[in-house]
Amino acid sequence: MDSPWDEEISNDAYNGESHWQKIASDFTNAGYREGITAGKEGALQEGFDSGFAVTGAPLGRDIGRHPLPLLPPGALDELRNIAAQLADIRFSDIVPPDLEAEEHAREHMRTEGEALEMDSEELKDKKDVEGLEDLLAGMSASGNGKERKPQRPTMQDFEVVKKRLEALVGTLGLQIQLS
Template sequence: MNGEEEEEDDFFSASAQGSLSDPVVLQEYARLSSKYSDAGYREGITDGKLSTLQQGFDAGFALSVTPSRRLGQIRGHANALLTYLTSLNSMDPRIEQVREIVRDAARARRDDILPVDMEREAHERDEHPDEQFELDQTAQRDMEGLEGELEALGGKDQLGKREQELLDELESRLRQIERELKA
């Protein structure tokens, strides 16, 4: 009967299975806690990145949209003026001046009209000193430099003109021709 009493004791005693002291429950709790903690951490990182990306996009957009739109307007204005002049008189000497403005506006590159992002460049160099910097010399940048040098040989040197200065100069040339037409 001694063996039967042990079985009855096990049957009537509180089972450890499913209780807080059960090793399986403790292990499952640790696993779930870690899983949700990791998921929360990842979501926090993702939300932080998205917030930072949005702020960066907003700042970059604010800096680049005005000069880019302005260049687009200059290009459109110059082409419209060229069309107008050629429709009136194909011998008008101003046609060549407007063609030159159209060419100069077409040559303007993003780097010519947008401000340099010094903070981004410094960050890239600090964070990745051993890697090629995005704006370091590449085959494409070498080709753009060669194109610029060839243009300079042809007397069309716009190298060194930056941002507002380049756009102001193109607009000024267009306004001068328009004033001549009105006179």
């Protein structure tokens, strides 16, 4: 039979190889996540650039060149109401879920577990903060003591506000396309 030293050497070799495999896997996963993040940031920047060039800058120039007409009665109140409703809408309220990203996250949770617990903890913290925001928004100044659960705006709510804004913009004689 071999000496006990041979067993220790083979265990060390096995542990070393296992360690290197884990490191390689960690770097591969980190690189994959970095690639996804970079891709999303690139798409976000491209969307901003396009929106600014097509909508933001031309609208700003148009408004800057032409003085605004006198506001019809109630228009300022309507504009304030629209702005308040838009301020309550989060991107996550109206964007469809990214099913591919969700599946990818589930796959990593199955294979890595530990590394994604941090990500899921961050998501949990974000949801907790959003829940507190919703709770504060649901509190009324009337003090009637009745608690109501605030309901997040939906895509349909956004479309209604968008139509109201389009109507108001048309009333003011401005020509913009909200898409």
